[in-house]
Amino acid sequence: KAGVTQTPRYLIKTRGQQVTLSCSPISGHRSVSWYQQTPGQGLQFLFEYFSETQRNKGNFPGRFSGRQFSNSRSEMNVSTLELGDSALYLCASSPLAGPAYEQYFGPGTRLTVT
Amino acid sequence: AQKVTQAQTEISVVEKEDVTLDCVYETRDTTYYLFWYKQPPSGELVFLIRRNSFDEQNEISGRYSWNFQKSTSSFNFTITASQVVDSAVYFCALSGDFGNEKLTFGTGTRLTIIP
Numbered sequence: 451k452a453g454v455t456q457t458p459r460y461l462i463k464t465r466g467q468q469v470t471l472s473c474s475p476i477s478g479h480r481s482v483s484w485y486q487q488t489p490g491q492g493l494q495f496l497f498e499y500f501s502e503t504q505r506n507k508g509n510f511p512g513r514f515s516g517r518q519f520s521n522s523r524s525e526m527n528v529s530t531l532e533l534g535d536s537a538l539y540l541c542a543s544s545p546l547a548g549p550a551y552e553q554y555f556g557p558g559t560r561l562t563v564t
Numbered sequence: 565a566q567k568v569t570q571a572q573t574e575i576s577v578v579e580k581e582d583v584t585l586d587c588v589y590e591t592r593d594t595t596y597y598l599f600w601y602k603q604p605p606s607g608e609l610v611f612l613i614r615r616n617s618f619d620e621q622n623e624i625s626g627r628y629s630w631n632f633q634k635s636t637s638s639f640n641f642t643i644t645a646s647q648v649v650d651s652a653v654y655f656c657a658l659s660g661d662f663g664n665e666k667l668t669f670g671t672g673t674r675l676t677i678i679p
Contacts, residue, residue, distance in 0.1 A: 483666075483667070485667075492669060492670075492671050492672065493655065493657075493669035493672075494669075495666040495667055495668070498665075498666065505665075506665055506666050508666060538607060540609065542609070547665075548665060549596070549597045549659030549660065549661075549665045549667075550597065550616070552599065552611045552614045553611070553667065554611060555601075555608055555609035555610075555611075556608065557606065557607055557608045558607050558608065560607075
């Protein structure tokens with residue numbers, strides 16, 4: 451089985467712009483979660499989607515949003531980018547939602563905001 | 565609120581030595597899950613193990629072993645006969661019961677194996 455794929459792998463944006471990141475889960479996995487990783491804050495949970503519905507949301511401003519499609523693929527969007535949004539954004543998928551299932555992570559998208 | 569503490573920021577050991585990575589967690593949930601992930605330089609988090617709160621049996625997988633002790637809220641990870649390929653950042657994580665399901669990560673321990 452192919453693993454979790456994320457596109458693009460690298461991205462450079464300017465402050466004030468918006469960005470959309472894409473995640474394709476492992477085939478058959480229906481839950482997708484997003485995380486932000488920065489040197490200062492570490493790994494932080496953004497949100498989780500299951501069956502096109504957001505199940506959980508972390509403590510991030512409304513500029514961060516996401517969605518999931520019927521084929522379980524997911525996108526996250528960040529509007530009005532700030533310098534502090536520079537980070538590695540990781541997507542993870544699991545067969546079903548809930549903590550009993552381990553999450554499999556993609557390689558991440560490294561976003562740089564200048 | 566849930567919390568995971570990995571007090572060891574960086575550890576360096578010589579190849580073939582044993583090394584233990586510490587993880588201490590806090591949660592009010594009765595049912596919870598503990599995880600270890602490895603993040604090599606490539607950046608992708610690799611799942612190593614999941615443990616639920618009702619299973620305190622230690623686990624061994626090859627050179628890796630995990631010690632779960634509810635009495636001390638710890639879930640420590642030991643690598644026996646370390647190898648250079650073990651060099652990575654290791655994260656301990658916690659997921660709780662309904663309402664606390666999001667994965668909470670520790671700050672990670674950077675492990676360097678010196679050849």
